[in-house]
Amino acid sequence: MQEAEMRAMTTVSDGLVRIATSASADPAVAAQDMISALRPDSLAGLMVFAGRREALEAVAMISMSLGGKPVIGCTTAGEITPWGPRQETVTGIGFPAADFAMQALHFDGLLGFDTFAAQPIIADMIGENEAAGSHLGADRSWAAVLLIDGLSCREELVTHTLQHLLGEIAMIGGSAAAGMTLRQTFLLHDGEVRSDRAVVALLSSRHPMRVFRCHYHASGDKLAIVTRVDSASRNVLELNGEPAAREYARLVGASGPLTQSHFAANPLMVRVAGEYFARAPMRADADGNLHFHSAVERGLVLRLGKANDALANLRAELRAPADAVIAFESVHNRIEAEDGNFTSELSALYQSHRFVGFHGYGEQHRDLHLNRNLVGLAIGGRS
């Protein structure tokens, strides 16, 4: 069955939102096939996730001919498609204009992200969306989706600021990725593909929309106290007074060089506001430093985490029925599922709930920039 779909290269799934994916090897063909399948004329806007920069560039080209409809997107470390988790595809979500209004904007140069400048821009966007969605009725629902450069080290500030400006409108987001190369990530808006960028889409709909987050790691007993760090670059030099990579390898019992599988199986957990949050190690560099996907600072008490039942946690979260779920998930979750051989079960769960999204370097839920989570925007069903 899947083989037949793969041969078809492109598939589309219709519902409250349209989902299409193309696995064509030619990025231009993939982009064109996927967008055609979404029937863009009847859409309020599109969201696109591409495994390769070239495919995103191709989408950007086509987006210029869509009459100014917002088209946003980013590169990933794997897409969540109608076929389940895949890599190197172009996967898109179309929001039918009859049921949705969509506005989007971007911020470039995240190091200089200006919280004060963002305020009127976000306020304008909300106003525009309100006007554009006047046909959606008085009790329409709202949600925002953030796509942000996953190597910018600015996710915390941008996420917190944007959610603050959006007020009651709940936001989820995913950190754009570049496979496991950890080089540049790219983001699309206004027909332009760039790094060091954040893109926000505002959605309103006559259907209910609900955000959620879901994680399945708990803290263990082993401690790793951050004793030396370059916080600005999330670069931990020492853990427990020892070179960070070496101390981490000792704690997780790694004999050879550290791999993504080690990182996937061994998140570090920090307790904040009554809850343990994962800090995902990203890579160990030649100097023996450990780079992270989220904020760290000196004196943090990190505990080695351990996985609970990923499927059970997600099933519990999905009890409320929905038509589709826009999902952003940690790439390490994907790796852990592959290593733990539960990918097919997860995939079945994703497919049965019409998941669409991508695996990336981090997840945002309302104010929070998270690691090792799955955040979702459930569309339709009961509010």
Add this chain to the structure above:
Amino acid sequence: MSGNGARNDLRKQLTRSEKIIDALIERVERATDFSASDLDGTNYRDTAFSVFETAAAWDWRVRARTADQRRALEDLAKALADLEHVNAALQREIRERTAIEEALIRAKLLAEQHNAEKTRFLAAVSHDLIQPLNAARLFVGALANRRLRGQSKKLVGQASSALDSVEDILEALLEIAQLDAGAIQPVVEPINLEGLLHHLAGEFDPVARDKGLTLEISSAPLTVHSDAQLLRRILQNLISNSLRYTDKGGASVRATCTRGEVTVVIQDTGHGIARKHRKMIFREFSRLEGRHQVGSAGLGLAIVDRAVRMLGHRLSLTSRLGVGTTFRLRLAGHRHHITGAAIVRAAKTCNFAGKSILVVENEPDSLDALGALLKGWGCAVSLACSEPQAIEACSDTEARPDLVIADYHLDKGLTGDNVILALRAQLGERIPGIIVTADRSQALLSALANLDLPVLHKPVKPESLRELVSGYLRLDQ
């Protein structure tokens, strides 16, 4: 392992521990500094992790709030479920009550049907009896005209008086039948009670004298609101009842007024009525044992009861066996400050020349009609259709009216009594006033009586108006 190596290890361990302790101390210090300087979390230190901390705290608050809301929703759902239970119980009860009500309505319809039948029967019987009665009366009359010897003459006299009582009974029966059939519709209007009682005194004085009883009737100058015919029948029946069941002493009728309510007290020194009979006496054909006087049919109080209920008056009864009975009739009314005689005089002479009357009325037609009528009687009339106009009309001391006649319902929810009170306040004088209204409710009558404002009901009868006006203008002189 050499001692040197062990020492080195220990030194290393110590260095690590110091590093950890330093890092922890820095973190703890920063955290306490943070919490002390910024409890509300609106200004965070500009490091990514502190932003995350702030966000997590916010998130916790949002979740706590959401949980609160969920709990509130659950409570609400529970309350709604409880409400539904209560509702279901109520609906059951309503169904039961509806069933009971339906049964009651059926019973009531049946009773009304019986009542109507009885009424028709009474009317028919009374009517059928009138003819032979007339014939009998003619025969007895013919007999009486003959020269008869003592014994026969006495028999004829008894037959005549027996016929009288039969006639009384028939009349009473007809009246009850009419009351029950709704054939009599009361017309409530101001009635000069003093005058009415005066008439009744004339009517019953001979009856009392015949029985050797005293009859005292006294009344303050009172106006009551009732139906003239029915009130007359009520009082007639009560007085006649008192005289009938009194052998020694006599009866008295007194009318007094307090706070918009007139009480007529009919008191006798008669047999009295036992407690167990007090309800029964108001039923037709109920006559108490040992009461077999001529002319008593036991119908009088049945008529009284019906008429009182129809008029919305109240009747109460106190009685002691062998001592006497007191009936109290309560109805709306007020003092009118003028004697019946004065009214009669004024109505006859009716010269209001030079008297000034202010008419306050919001309907131009009524205003003009009333104005024309009063002018015809020689009054100087000023007209106003609102409170400001009324005040304006009285602003000149020369123009001070002798009397204000105001419609009750004016524009914008304003009422005539308010206008008169405003004028009284303005002029510092208790100017007499009359309220004209179509509202016949007792509540309004009482309220206005408390303000010393008599009421004329619409449509205004010129005679009633003249009577009231003349009373005031005379009094004022």
